[in-house]
Amino acid sequence: MLKKVFLLVLFCICINTSANNGYKLWLQYKLVENEALRANYVSNLKAIHAFGDSETINMAMNELDLGFSGLLGTPLKHSKTINNKTLVFGSESFLSTQLKSKLQSDLNKINSEGFVIKSVQVAGNQNIVITGKTDVGVLYGVYHFLRLLQTNQSIENLNIVDSPKIDIRVLNHWDNLDRTVERGYAGFSIWDWHRLPGYIDKRYIDYARANASIGINGTVLTNVNANAYILSEAYIEKVKALADVFRPYGIKVYLTARFSAPIELGGLKTADPLDKEVIQWWKDKTAEIYKAIPDFGGFLVKANSEGQPGPQNYGRNHVDGANMLAEVVAPYNGIVMWRAFVYSEHDPEDRAKQAYDEFVPYDGQFKDNVLVQVKNGAIDFQPREPFHPMFGAMPKTPLMMEFQITQEYLGFSTHTVFLPELFKEVLEEDTWQKGKGSTVAKVVDGTLSNKKLTGIAGVANIGNDINWTGNTMLQANWYGYGRLAWNPYLEPKTIADEWLRCTFSNNSNFINPVEQMLLDSREAVVNYMTPLGLHHIMDTGHHYGPGPWVSDLSRPEWNPKYYHKADKLGVGFDRSKSGSHATGQYKSEVANVFDNVETCPEKYLLWFHHLPWDYKLKNGKSLWDGMALKYQEGVNQVADMNATWSKMKPYVDAERYHEISMFLKIQLNEAKWWRDACLLYFQQFSGEDLPAGVESPAHTLEYYQSLKFPYAPGN
Template sequence: MNISFSHLKLFYVFALLSIAISSSQTPAGYDLWLEYSEIREPTILSEYQKVTNSIFFSGGNSILLNAEKELVKGLDAMLGQASDIQDSPNLSNTMWVVKKDGLNQELQSALKGYFEQIGKEGFIIKSVSVDGKNILLISANADTGILYGVFKFLQLMKMQKSLDEINLIEAPKIDLRMLNHWDNLDRTIERGYAGFSLWNWQKLPKYIDQRYKDYARANASIGINATVLTNVNANALVLTSAYLEKVAALADVFRPYGIKVYLTARFSAPIEIGGLNTADPLDKDVIKWWNNKVTEVYKYIPDFGGFLVKANSEGQPGPQNYGRTHVDGANMLATALKPFDGLVIWRAFVYSETDATDRAKQAFTEFVPYDGNFLDNVLVQVKNGPIDFQPREPFHPMFGAMPNTPLVMEFQITQEYLGFSSHLVFLPKLYEEVLDAETYRKGKNSTVAKVIDGSLFNKKISGMAGVANIGTDMNWTGHPFAQANWYGYGRLAWDPYLSSETIAEEWLRLTYSNNSEFVKPVKRIMIASREAVVNYMTPMGLHHLMDTGHHYGPGPWVGDLSRPEWNPTYYHNADKNGIGFDRTPTGSNATSQYAPEIAKIFNDPETCPEEYLLWFHHLPWDYELKNGRILWDALALKYQKGVDQVEEMISTWKQVKTYISDDQYNEVRMLLEIQLQEAKWWRNASLLYFQTFSGRELPDGVGRPEENLEYYKSLKFPYAPGN
């Protein structure tokens, strides 16, 4: 029998994981931000011991059971004593965890007006008075609100917040808070950098891995309420009965944590698994097939969420194959799902190999004219920028341009274009930049966040999706700090107005330490890290300079691929006259897709923000910037600054060594050394290549490349992960 190296590696990973998780000591990082340790600060400890001395928990179904188990787990670990949980209220109870319908009249009166604010998923954590006696109350309208409230209370407790500071009336601002897994049925993950897929389809439905429960628990702790199990480059087999029973088993695990399951639907499924000779969305047999298939899905999974669809993009089949529109395709599926309250989430990531126009314009051109034509259970999912998850892009012009269609924000949590899981990159800083961007679609203060949460155009449903960075690695995400991107995405999906600084501090306190001598400097690392990556990869608005296919490392010289918009040379347009992509009226006129106030700023290089300068303009190498430097010197110094920032990160990490364990310190130290090496690689390769056009020397202060350009061009990585 022949066993490949990849199969041996897979077996070895799973064997190690099974041993580690079955032992009493979980591997470092496995518990994510949910590891509960005893509170050492005496005042805080005493405060929480008093208020949790006797707890009334009104239980019931599986969601409430998980909430109660979590409360006991957290309290016992942090307080160092067994919790006294009672299932009936009395005057000795110092803490109550109960839904609104379990409160007495006095308590309902004390909380009058609050329950209307929190909807089905929100919660109240508040000290109230009952017969002259103060109790701490966690309450909600529904079971999931109690679950979220318990997690929030334990997080505040773990961060050692004084009870005097806890008075929360909180509800999610976005309805659909979803992870998109780009997981394939063979357990590989497209753009996955943390091992293999969690979903063991071969052993499902009978074997339920503990990881499925731990995954659901982690998501519930940050309010994620939906998961798409399969890759957007879909496989129709997942809609067969053999796989639907496996999906149903996962749905049964996730349901007690308030999480609904979604699947990706391959548009050609009626042909591939249905025996039809067409997938035309207006064909009566195709319509009947999808109606029957949806009915079958709901027999397996009664609370199935719906379908995520990638169609007519990068070779995926879709309605345009039959001369139909995105509306025709989406509405056909939406009609089938409507009786079951299911949703269609139709991705707007489209670009055509036969369209010679600027790739950045194509999604807007294909979708905006159909605003208002989609059925009310269709949401259009739009990437944060108009190209493809680049280290920095301007916000997608579709945001704000479709007032009659709910738009779902799609962020990438996995670091496809940002150094994979080798680089420390705190992505909530990127998310925040996009969400805070002004669209001017209804005047000033019409931010992207207001488009996404539905408030700008009074949408009935809102959504945010994050392409997951989760795999079978012992710490889930490959890089310990990549956990912060999963956590931060969940926090912003709950509240898109949170600051990245707030999220970074929360995560550090929950994951590492409450010591401010650790938190302050490491938070500075996190906040600066995304800008560092932009600087050493794609400064000043450059984009899509990554090497072919795997997107690992620089490849600005690549220009021989079959489709022009796959080539880095298409995007930077470097020549002896200058560099950059002209998207003003003298070029592709992509700026016209933004509101006039934004277009005016972007069209003029004097007013265009420097971080987007080469995104919107092709400028001479000697173009003078506001600081007096010419473009070539400024570009080179940006690359160098990125390298310098990584060196600063390493220096800061060394300074906080004493506050964490040796294992925690060394793991990040080694990864930072890789990041520094690759930052220099990006700087050297990119500047040597662009220098062939500029003909100028590198300015003082920029490190000199160790190798020549041909060396960097010769590097090949046929087995780079996630390809």
């Protein structure tokens, strides 16, 4: 009897376990379940014919073989000739005269990374052609075509002409040489420096595939808090090994340059950017790098910020430092990405103003191959920030957007937050730089001021966890960043729909509710963490959980109290004319809106104004009641997310279903923690009861203040 029971239990375990560890990301290539649609695909795709024989074209062929085997259940035969219903791919230079004549007008519309996918009839044969000016453009086209099949779209009468709108589309890895990751919540760094260059992990190849599939064309391998040793001869050899893997996928490698490297590696007594010996050291080091990696992209620099060395150490300025490095890499067509994230304890008035003050006076003085890399907001990757005023103030300088994909201030990898909603909100903001319609997106893609060099960066959320991002749902943010980097005008709804279909299922019973869950998730986090313009009230150092009470740190701008300024009279940071006048850094059309409490959007209210607790919001509620209800609304939204996901079990494999379920439960518990801790703290000053509809806190304020997390990840 015991044997029978044991066998029955074992059988139940087997039939209820559907394994998918998330490693394949959005490149699942699952069999198309709609049999009629799959039959249509098969009838339109009889064979593959490749023009060219480069590494990149061979990678594209491998991807098509992999994709068709999974999606159609069988690979297509490789044909040496173009017969009826053949998928033809290759770059423009290899096209036949007849094909080229039919595609020339479309080819004239794309740039070097663009592609054309078109149904073309040649000599009575109906074919699908994927082409571009370069092999990398063709590879992007191949991934786009496979996405059509993954998302169950028609491949009849195709006429797709597409190019990236931004030139430099990179991931910034905040990875250290010891494999720890600053603000990393998905394990250790994927770069196994100790085993490189001899051992090439398959993960490096799959990383490149994933990035190429969404159009990312560069990777900064190391932390902006840089270690000079990455520029040593031994590590250049390791970086070369990675560059060789990435090259066929159109991905260049970049390195962070520690400004003091001439001292630390070169034995010089100074790193003064105007010193001849320093300049020569950088020239020699750059030549060494390019000899090993001819397509090396260039340097990313964090200087004179948070203790990092820079030109100001020597009485110089950001232009001196950036232009020195720009001249060094210019002969190799390299670029310099110079970060504008600077703030100092010596400017106690308003941290938000410093980057503008340090950089805007130098507009137009940077070399042509310098991109000034600006965070989306003036503080630091908050759940919600107004757009950085620099985007409206430097028309003569290419400004490179820096978004954070890893969720340093957004619940780490345990909270589901669909960041394309945040990214798009910023990109759509109007700077009024050249009148109405001067959106941040137009500044970044260069169309507002005809910039020749454009760029965008995303701080990666990638680690060596089997599913890459710690939480499968957060793969959507890597994917979404890449899609918006390619086209900053894409809608988050489109991105969510694509990602869900490619990653999970095309079943509308799954897509519709989960898509809405994703689209609502970012606002939920804002509500339960920092509603109505509150910001930077996370616990300090690790930024995990609430800490609005912290006020004892040595630098004023490290303390949450600095940002909310709660007292008996009210709450909020006065950045209006009567306060720090940070509003004055925006164009007058924007400044006037933010400056006036009656016109300031309520989502930014406490960012720009210190208001009394009984201030009336637009819905008639007092500020205190409105804030408390927002915190409760955030909790309710996460409860709804849990309820939505609980119904998705029939449509998702068991492994990913249970993983996401556990994380959503953690998120709900932590949303309640945020609500209770923040409301108890602010209630001391408001002196008001919680309004009807807001749940009573589970613990005392003293309990929440006693919680410590010295080993929180990514610190």
